[in-house]
Amino acid sequence: MKRRLPTRMDSGATIAEARDVSLRLGGAVILDGVSLTVRTGEVLALVGPNGAGKSTLLGVLSGDHTPDTGAVHLAGEPLSHWSPVETAMRRAVMLQQSAISFPFSVADIVAMGRSPWHNTPRATHDEAAIQEALTTADITPFTHRTFNSLSGGERARVSLARALAQQTQLLLLDEPTAALDLHHQEAVLQLARAQAADADAVVVVVHDLNLAAGYADRVVVLDGGKVMAEGGPKEVLTAEVLSGVYRHPVEVWEHPGHGGPVILPRR
Amino acid sequence: MSRLRSLGLVGFLVVALVALVIVAAGIGQLRIPPAEIVGSILHRLGLDLGPMPAHPQGDNALWKVRFPRVALAVLVGASLATAGALMQGVFGNPLAEPSVVGVSSGAAVGASLVIVTGVNFLGNWTIAAAAFVTGLGTTLLVHSLSRAGGRTEVVTLVLTGIAVNSLAFTLISFATFIANTSAREQLVFWQLGSLNGATWPAVTAVLPFTVVGVVASIILARRLDLLSLGDRSAAHLGVDVERLRLTVIVVVALLVGAGVAFAGIIGFVGLVVPHLIRMIAGPGHRLLLPASALGGAVLTIVADLLARTLIRNADLPIGMITSLVGAPFFFWLLRRTRIRQGGWG
Structure with a gap:
């Protein structure tokens, strides 16, 4: 079969999409009717507590998991229409890699x-x-x-x-900053911004809400396999939303310099 | 590993192999100097060059006994070493080896049943085909039993090997028990591993298995490199992981079938050779697989030469020789792995 080489999409186009995706793993509901649109030219951050379904959602977008219901699209076609190599020409995935053989x-x-x-x-x-x-x-x-x-x-x-x-034009990063020092955390997200400026799409799962606040164009807050909030960092990363999903009081301050949100758990 | 050094390694192995073929064919009860061997080959090729063997029986001994034996050693060694390297890649574990995990003995079950029952459905290829079928079944079994998350822990692998080996040897024992006297004798020697019965028909029966297996393995090499990143990362780079695993298993069964059908169980070739090549050339499969095929051929010729010359007038089982070296090597690898992992946990 002939491999279809990718054509670069313009900035702002929908490069990946999950529509009403639900997935059970080992009897537990991991994703429950999640819809997500990933556009070129933007950094999309997935945040939420442990077990919220962030990594699984990334796995659905990358093709690791096939959802029980709902549809996943990549570059305008259902993910299953692409061969493994064609998929790999369109999206790259960074995992937490432990060791190699x-x-x-x-x-x-x-x-x-x-x-x-x-x-x-x-x-x-x-x-x-x-x-x-x-x-x-x-x-x-x-x-x-x-x-x-x-x-x-x-x-x-x-x-x-x-x-x-x-x-690839789509970059999926699963907790890229988890093991990194402060300098390299900032470097990775600056890199994500630079890729987005070149009309790539970057989806990044992060635990550090301030990184999401500082670098994401759009933030999706997941909890219990559902999308709880979606939008710009300022609209989504609020004390009300975050205190709810993390089950811990969270304070959000306005940064005196750039005006963006600064997020701190109440101690 | 630079391209130049890779070529150097392959070149060295090719030269060593050719030299060993000529030397090994000359050594035995009737000694034939290398020049006469080259001469004999050239004359067969229609070139009137070089001296013919001086001894009246020399030419005959070469073509009836020595050459088929050396040729079978080359094919069996190349098959087993390539199968070992492939298994290590697909199991993600450098200790996986056909005889250790029981694939060789699984293939031996099919071959011994054919020897005992005397069935003949593919002529010359019957034994090899039966060895392939039971070897394939065994590889699939071991693969499904011992894999977790795309990798195989050493302990799981070795324990699975013990279980599979003991089941296979039970079946071989049964075949030996029901066999008549001549088949029983054949089976016993063959269980120990021996190239004693090498004939041209055996060589032609094994040849296509080895060639197809080695060529297929080289085609799969690039994808095996990616598999060492783990199943998920390999898939992210465009590898159809399940299909690759199944293909590799079929190729392993082909190669082990080729290795076992006429030579019996020759252990540890698939462990020692790929390991040494990795130490010299690194883990990349594009060099590892062809170099292992060559190295396996070299090692098996040497082992067979030792088997038939160590004790005057005795043809020792070659499986004994390879295990004598391979088993301590395996033990050393196990210890090293254990130390590195800080115990088996």
């Missing part, structure tokens, strides 16, 4: 991000894409080390670089 080097792993483009005209960009990803993820100092010898934060940046090397 064999002692591959960092350079090997980032190069694996180019595999969807093998035998396509875009394979000529391989070297440039890899170099750019290594630089952007700030991992050039340890390209020759093996993945399993790295710290958690370094592994996260390698996984990010692999997803970047894939050069």
Whole structure:
């Protein structure tokens, strides 16, 4: 079968969509009628307490999970219409990668991000894409080390670089900042902003609400498998919404400088 | 690993293999110098070059006994080492090996049943086909029993191997029990692993299995690299993970069927060879798989040479030789893995 190469979509177009998606895993309802639209040119943050269904929703968008009911679209077609390679040309996923089976080097792993483009005209960009990803993820100092010898934060940046090397218009990041220090947390979300400025779409699952407030164009608050709120950070990240979903009093302040929300749990 | 070094490794293995084929064919009760062996081959190819074997029985011994045996050693070694590297990739575990996890003995069940019952449905290919079928069943069984989240823990793998091996050996014992005297003798030697009965028909029966298996494995190499990231990440990079796993399992069964059908159970080739290649060349499957095929052939020729020359006038089982080296090697790997993981937990 002929592989359909992707065409770049304009900024603001719908690149991925979940419509009324429900999913049960192991008898428990994980997603309950969730609808979500992902547009190019924006950073979309998924927030919510543990077990809210954030990562599962990301898994549904990436094709890891097939929802029991509802539809998932990617680049204008049902996800199932794309072959695995065609899907991989359109979306990249960064997971929390624990360890890998064999002692591959960092350079090997980032190069694996180019595999969807093998035998396509875009394979000529391989070297440039890899170099750019290594630089952007700030991992050039340890390209020759093996993945399993790295710290958690370094592994996260390698996984990010692999997803970047894939050069897809949709980037799905599952807790990319969980293992990172302050500098690299900011760097990852600045990177997400930069990708969005180039008309990419970035969906990011984050626990740090201030990162979501500072970098997302749109925030979706999930709780119990349902969308509780959706909109710009200022509208959504309010004391009322957050205190409800986290079952803990939350205070939201206006930053004296830029005016954005600053979120703190009441202590 | 740079392209130049990769080529260097493959080149070295090819040269070593050719040299060993010539040397091994000359060693035995009747010694034939390498020049005469090359001469004999060239004459068969219609080139009137080089000396013919000086001994009156030399040419005959080469073509009737030595060459089929060396050829079978090459095919069996290449098959087993490639099967080992493939299994390690698909199990995500460098300790997976056909004889350790019971795939070799599973394939041996089919082959021994054919030997005992004397059924013949595919002529020359009957034993190999039966070994493939039961080997495939065993690989599927082990794969479904021992996998969790795309990886296989060492303990699960080894324990599954013990269970599968003991079941398979029970069935082989049953086949040995019901066999008549001549089939029983054949089975006993064959369980120990031996290239003693190598013939040209055996070589031609094994050849297509090995060639198809090795070529298929090289085609799958790139995707096996991605599989080491884990099932989910491999899928995100466009790998149809379930299909890949099934394909690899069929190829493993083909190769193990080829390895076991005429030579019996020769253990640990699939463990030692890929491990050494990884130490030299790194884990990338595009080099690992072809280099393992070559390395497996080299190791098996050497082991067979030792088997038939260590004790004068005795043809030791080759499986004994490979296990003598392979079992301690396996033990060392196990210990090292355990230390690295801080116990089995």
